[in-house]
Amino acid sequence: MSDENWSPPPVLLAVDLVIFTLRHSQLQVLLVERGIDPYRGRAALPGGFLNNDSEDLLAAAHRELDEEADLDAARLHLEQLGTYGAADRDPRGRVVSVAYLAIAPHLPEPTAGTDAAGAAWRPVDAITSGELPLAFDHDVIIADGIERARSKLEHTPLATAFCEPTFTISDLQQVYEAVWGVDLDPRNFYRKVQKVPDFIRPVDAERRVTKGRPARLFTAGPATSLHPPIPRPGGTAEPEGQR
Amino acid sequence: MSDENWSPPPVLLAVDLVIFTLRHSQLQVLLVERGIDPYRGRAALPGGFLNNDSEDLLAAAHRELDEEADLDAARLHLEQLGTYGAADRDPRGRVVSVAYLAIAPHLPEPTAGTDAAGAAWRPVDAITSGELPLAFDHDVIIADGIERARSKLEHTPLATAFCEPTFTISDLQQVYEAVWGVDLDPRNFYRKVQKVPDFIRPVDAERRVTKGRPARLFTAGPATSLHPPIPRPGGTAEPEGQR
DNA sequence: GCAAAAGTGTTAAAAGTACACCCATGC
DNA sequence: GCATGGGTGTACTTTTAACACTTTTGC
Incomplete structure (x- = not known):
């Protein structure tokens, strides 16, 4: 925190969700179709702006989770993934996004019914291979999410x-x-x-x-970390690329 | 990103730095003394608000690094640690802080000369033990930084x-x-x-x-990850507690 | 019985651990 | 020479990896 009493330019804070599950023995991620510009019609991560002055970041992530997919928060892993704040990542202006990683057990079907235009599970392979273009820098966020999940399986x-x-x-x-x-x-x-x-x-x-x-x-079981770990064969743990 | 064109309440975005180095075979962290309220006179992490509309988060971290300590950016590790956004973490209002972890080789002396009132290296033990009270939630941020560093030494x-x-x-x-x-x-x-x-x-x-x-x-060497890893003896990797 | 998935035993190679020992320097 | 930190050898234990084999089910 700096000591000036000069007032800095505010930025908009968004929360985006990388929700992974296993379907048909594939790692899949929940994507929504954007209904408005920019990137109208493109696939994007579910998410939204921080709701009000007293909403915790984690609480905001939980709220989005309820809105987009309705997953019961009880049996669900949720952790902060990283914060993405490149100045030009959103053409509308300065938006900094805090990404959360959620892991859910296999779920019936996308349940598009609630907030987003259309929500659907997509194999992550389709995203890493570039066949499915995403809005903003969401491809990078997903790539970081994959690496985080891969790494955490070990430990x-x-x-x-x-x-x-x-x-x-x-x-x-x-x-x-x-x-x-x-x-x-x-x-x-x-x-x-x-x-x-x-x-x-x-x-x-x-x-x-x-x-x-x-x-x-x-x-x-009650373990929070694995000793000994389950090592990833020939595993490579590249560092994440948050901006 | 959500699809409303309703405009959400802006928050202030700060960047804080956890700068570690080794001095006298101790892990130490750079702290500054706060010159203004809240927490005037308390030790705190160096940091400040995001400077202008086009400043990248990582760029902001680099700028603070130059201001508080002047470390040549070339030989310096800098990575995002996490984002801390509990609604009540700053009594002045809604401030969300993106913390960065920096690692530097042993440096001559604190060089208090530039921006902060007084900057000094402190052993992290003095912080984790609670003898040295910190401003805001900076003790938690430092604890997360320690765990991140410990874990990354392995891999x-x-x-x-x-x-x-x-x-x-x-x-x-x-x-x-x-x-x-x-x-x-x-x-x-x-x-x-x-x-x-x-x-x-x-x-x-x-x-x-x-x-x-x-x-x-x-x-x-050119490696970005260690295979095989250098295992931490009896090592426990507890998860981080970002809010 | 047969196929399929679950679970057990065994063995050889690899990796980790402890520690004896040798090497090169300053004094 | 002797103390000190650098570096090598080696024997022992533990862990891994590969795969043969047994068990329990549905059909």
Whole structure:
């Protein structure tokens, strides 16, 4: 904080959401279609301006989450991703956007019903490959979100946020495989995740699908970090590029 | 970004700096004494409001860096740490602050000469222990900065940012030991850091101090991430608490 | 029985850990 | 020589990775 009593030019503060989920064993992100200029008709991250003088940033993120998709806030991971403030990122003027990263378990369907024109889940591959152009610098924000998620799978129990309250170990494996884009050995994975203290806890139930032996069910344990970590094979952790 | 053309209430955007360096084998942070209310006379992070309509966030951080301490921007690590926007964090009104983390090699002395009333390096222990009360939520920001630095030592070449352009392996070890607050075996550390591809590169020179065998000098290599990582012993990576 | 998914055992290679030891310097 | 910090060797333990194998289900 500086010590002048000169009054600086105010800027507009927006909150944008990168909401990830797993659908069809793919990492997908929730996008809305913009109804107004600039970038009318383009896909964009859900988000909006900070609502009033006393609204916390995290509260604003939660509010947007309710408006755009209606996800029950209880079982949902939400963390700050970064702040994007390049002077020319919004043609209307000076808008600084605080991006939040949300992770949700597999959800029925986009539920376009509420605020945004049309909301839809999109595979992140379509965005990183550039086939689906986005508004503003939202492609960069999503790329940072992917890298954050990939990295946190290694050291935190973030993968459980992609899962239902109870899940099998192969559910968990699918999360790692989809987000990292790799194949893992199910047998070694099975033991590795169970060896991490407080990562997952067995519950007294099984899940039976059509074929094969029923699988034990687990819940997320109390751990906030993973020791030892689940290392990403050949993993590269590039730094994020916030502006 | 939301689609209304209603105009939201503007907020003030500040940029604060967490500048770390190593002095006397201690992790220290640069603090200034506030000259005005609120928190007049308290220690605070250097920082200030965003200067004008076209100033980039990172540019603002660089500007503050020049004003408060004058560090040559060339050899200096600077990254975004997080954004702090609790509604009541500044009694004057709504101020959202984007914090940046800077890492500098050991510097001569605080150089209070420029903008801030008095700038001084302080051991971070004095802050985390609560002996040195800070303005605003700056204690939380510093705590997040410490955790960020500790974590990045494992996976990135951040430690070299604490060192001069050329350094010995035991210089590097002192960084790890001071930031992590642990003791490492010099012999195993010596080999471990050299085994990480592109982490450090030998230069054709030695350093001789008063006693002992001269040490080889190294420079930072081209790596942006460390594979394999330098694991933190018994390391716990708690999540950050940005608001 | 057969296919499929879950879960267990085993083994060889790799990595980490502890520590004895040698090297090059200043005094 | 001796103390000091730099650097190497090595034996031991632990972790990983690859994959054969057994178990439990649906059909």
